[in-house]
Amino acid sequence: MTPPTVSPAGLRLENIEKRYGSLYALRRVSLLVAPGDCVVLAGRNGSGKTTLLRIAARLVRPTSGSVSFFSSERDSDTENVKPGYVAHAAMAYDELTAEENLRLFARLQSTRQLETRVDTLLSEVGLGERRTSLVRTFSRGMRQRVAIACALLKEPGVLLLDEPATGLDPQGVAWLATTLRQLRDSGCTIIMSLHGESEISSLGTRAVRLEAGSLIADTRTGATFRTILTFADA
Amino acid sequence: MSLLPNTSVLLGKELRTEFRSRELLTTTIIFILIVIVLFSFTFDPTSDESRHFGSGLLWLAFLFAASLMLQPCFLREQHNDTLSALRLSVSDPFAIFLAKLVANTLFLLITELLLLPIFSAMYNVPVLPVLHWLALVFFLGSLGISIVGTALSAISAQARMRELLLPLLMLPLLTPILVASTEVTKSLLERAPYVPWKGVGIVAVFDLVFLTVLWLFGEYLLEE
Numbered sequence: 001m002t003p004p005t006v007s008p009a010g011l012r013l014e015n016i017e018k019r020y021g022s023l024y025a026l027r028r029v030s031l032l033v034a035p036g037d038c039v040v041l042a043g044r045n046g047s048g049k050t051t052l053l054r055i056a057a058r059l060v061r062p063t064s065g066s067v068s069f070f071s072s073e074r075d076s077d078t079e080n081v082k083p084g085y086v087a088h089a090a091m092a093y094d095e096l097t098a099e100e101n102l103r104l105f106a107r108l109q110s111t112r113q114l115e116t117r118v119d120t121l122l123s124e125v126g127l128g129e130r131r132t133s134l135v136r137t138f139s140r141g142m143r144q145r146v147a148i149a150c151a152l153l154k155e156p157g158v159l160l161l162d163e164p165a166t167g168l169d170p171q172g173v174a175w176l177a178t179t180l181r182q183l184r185d186s187g188c189t190i191i192m193s194l195h196g197e198s199e200i201s202s203l204g205t206r207a208v209r210l211e212a213g214s215l216i217a218d219t220r221t222g223a224t225f226r227t228i229l230t231f232a233d234a
Numbered sequence: 235m236s237l238l239p240n241t242s243v244l245l246g247k248e249l250r251t252e253f254r255s256r257e258l259l260t261t262t263i264i265f266i267l268i269v270i271v272l273f274s275f276t277f278d279p280t281s282d283e284s285r286h287f288g289s290g291l292l293w294l295a296f297l298f299a300a301s302l303m304l305q306p307c308f309l310r311e312q313h314n315d316t317l318s319a320l321r322l323s324v325s326d327p328f329a330i331f332l333a334k335l336v337a338n339t340l341f342l343l344i345t346e347l348l349l350l351p352i353f354s355a356m357y358n359v360p361v362l363p364v365l366h367w368l369a370l371v372f373f374l375g376s377l378g379i380s381i382v383g384t385a386l387s388a389i390s391a392q393a394r395m396r397e398l399l400l401p402l403l404m405l406p407l408l409t410p411i412l413v414a415s416t417e418v419t420k421s422l423l424e425r426a427p428y429v430p431w432k433g434v435g436i437v438a439v440f441d442l443v444f445l446t447v448l449w450l451f452g453e454y455l456l457e458e
Contacts, residue, residue, distance in 0.1 A: 054318075054458070057318075057322065059318050059321060059322070060457070060458045061457055082322065083322075085319075087315045087318060089313075089314045090314045091314060091315050091318060093316055094313070095254045095255050096247070100250070104243065104247050105323050108240055108243055108244070108324050109323050143314075
């Protein structure tokens, strides 16, 4: 994949709390992610990973607490940072082709050199030959590739991925790992939720573990890093 | 100002997906056709009777067809979480509403104008002399139904009893515009047709008020 020209940005989550009625999805979670970091979010099902990522993407409003992005050049909050986001679902229209989906989101995001960018991304995610096929004819893995291509359209400074390897075959996982490595090396800040150790988790420079909505571990070191990913102490 | 460019891109998407699947148009056209044909058997559609009942019958059919059409409006954005993708891409969330309500109005108008000749033939009511006025009231009425319906569709899509919630919320809110549109249509179908400007004004003001409310508070309706 062509190394993107990203403007690295960091993420600051302060005392994030999210309640659905009496149920706490997140309890006073604070996290400061430096520009260029690659953070792996680990935790069991229902621990709050998806909610945290959606709050970071500003798709969900926290009950209390604040979310802000800051640029690497100056440590000031910036509203201009629009993170790339890959959700569980494909985030693409079944009734449109892969190419039409990418064009649609590229137009909405006012992507520069739209046609070139769409062509490049379609080739890079391995959908060059299926570009005119409707997304509804795609497998789970191919849909995931469309979602990743859409998230990368505007070369985001921050990329949020919710279990990005779901549905990908071993070749797909290898491709995703290579893509994320290139993005990380080019300065893009990556925050991704994962289950267990994999080729993708090895890209992480930091591991954070959530349990029942609380942040219970945060490390950069080898042994503890592995423990967090595999829930070895759980 | 990215509202209009974003709206036109999204409108293109709405039209393309609908004309590719034809889900909404087919359902609504068949539904209105059934209503019009069924009612023609319940009474002898002489010209005078039709002038009396016709406008109410038409707007009742349009209302139920609209609730069928508006239900999946935001529901299908949830299937692949495309609403999140849209929210992350547009700079003004009102563009999402604007594109959807323009598309819904257009689909409703297409349905109404396709079925008007059938209504005219089956109920012995000549509509050609007042076609332009009917088109105006159909446009204003459909726009109002679409504005309210699109907003409520965004709310109901996230609720548990969504199929029940939309008509339950929509019908009371639409009462003023339905009464006014029916009155205007009735006057236009009279032997000596005339345009009741007060009724037209009520429908236009209704549209303007609800469009402003949607513009001001639409963003909150999209939040999870």
